[in-house]
Amino acid sequence: MQDILNEIAKEMMAIKDKGKVASYIPSLANVDINQFAISVSLCNGEHYHAGCANTLFSIQSISKVFTLTLALGKLGENVWHRVGREPSGDPFNSIVQLEHEHGKPRNPFINAGAIAVADLIMQGHEPKETLAEILQFIHYISNDDSILIDEEVAKSELATGSRNASLAHFMASFGHFINPVDKVLGTYFHHCSIAMSTKNLANAGLFLANNGIHPSSGYPVVSSERAKRINALMLTCGHYDGSGEFAFRVGLPGKSGVGGGILAIAPGKASIAVWSPGLDIIGNSKLGTKALELLAEKTSWSVFAK
Known part of the structure; x- marks a missing residue:
């Protein structure tokens, strides 16, 4: 090997x-x-x-595998009420399908789907608490407690995240979101970092x-x-x-x-x-x-x- x-x-x-x-x-x-x-x-x-x-x-976006795993652990099959399981066939930040499918993302790995998953795992908690839970999970599965969020990258994400913000607000307009959109976006941008x-x-x-x-x-x-x-x-x-x-x-x-x-x-x-x-x-x-x-x-x- x-x-x-x-x-x-x-x-x-x-x-x-x-x-x-x-x-x-x-x-x-x-x-x-x-x-x-x-x-x-x-x-x-x-x-x-x-x-x-x-x-x-x-x-x-590799972090989306881990947040999906957490969401399934918390909510089980109820996750699929918010996100689908089909390939998108469109770019990862496309808004077109969301409009046709009433704010339900095709799958949890496109940006809209991962933002919806972030909303699910927050369960009313603040972003810092949710991010601590995500990091704790990654520390456990990787056997490495030193893994951290790169704050410089997170700031870049926040500064250039207008398309993702549009996706989130569009989904929220269908009444799907549980938590405030800005807090969900903060959680999403940071776990991607x-x-x-x-x-x-x-x-x-x-x-x-x-x-x-x-x-x-x-x-x-x-x-x-x-x-x-x-x-x-x-x-x-x-x-x-x-x-x-x-x-x-x-x-x-x-x-x-x-x-x-x-x-x-x-x-x-x-x-x-x-x-x-x-x-x-x-x-x-x-x-x-x-x-x-x-x-x-x-x-x-x-x-x-x-």
């Missing part, structure tokens, strides 16, 4: 076209595009890394590869059935309107973020995290996707492999 990761990292660093950083968020626009990291955490307890696997980056390394992220996703069981404690984070459902949503919706292409090329459940990270799950085998800040035209990591495609080929981990 180490040889495979070293080979992939070497090949990725040699590629000249690394995509473009997310320049619409000022703090992400300044990230060095010539960085690459990959980490693999196996269900048997082994861990492998290549590249700058200790470097912290903004996980952005959590900073992690690929080592952290691969560890945090391992319960989804391990039938919902926390590998260190042996206790269930979620039921095996719920882990399967979350993985299914990651496969069909985790890369926005590029989800079909990612499933076609990589064949693993995955969730991307505009910080350049991708969390991918090989059920029963491993949790994989990659980071390369350059994005493709859809907003997914250009080299991260390629690296996962190579890893799936070399390991035969695709969920569609025989």
Whole structure:
């Protein structure tokens, strides 16, 4: 496995076209595009890394996997009254479908869906309390209490979040919101600004590869059935309107973020995290996707492999 990761990292660093950083968020626009990291955490307890696997980056929309997990723990199937489970086929910040579908987002991984999930998990609490709960959960599943929110990124999100604010107010106009919109947006922007390394992220996703069981404690984070459902949503919706292409090329459940990270799950085998800040035209990591495609080929981990 180490040889495979070293080979992939070497090949990725040699590629000249690394995509473009997310320049619409000022703090992400300044990230060095010539960085690459990959980490693999196996269900048997082994861990492998290549590249700058200790470097912290903004996980952005990958955090939506963890907030969805929390929401399902709090509300169970009632979550699906507020968000759907279908691929969007539109950009992650599109408002068009919301109008046609009366303020109910297609899935929890597009921006509107994740904002609705943030509203659900708040349950009347203040943003600071909710964010503390989210961080506590991530500390637990990653075995790392040092993970924090990058306040500089959060400020950038707040300063440039007009489209997301429009999505939230539009949903609220249908009477769906429980909490004040501004507080929900603050919670959403801050949980997207959590900073992690690929080592952290691969560890945090391992319960989804391990039938919902926390590998260190042996206790269930979620039921095996719920882990399967979350993985299914990651496969069909985790890369926005590029989800079909990612499933076609990589064949693993995955969730991307505009910080350049991708969390991918090989059920029963491993949790994989990659980071390369350059994005493709859809907003997914250009080299991260390629690296996962190579890893799936070399390991035969695709969920569609025989």
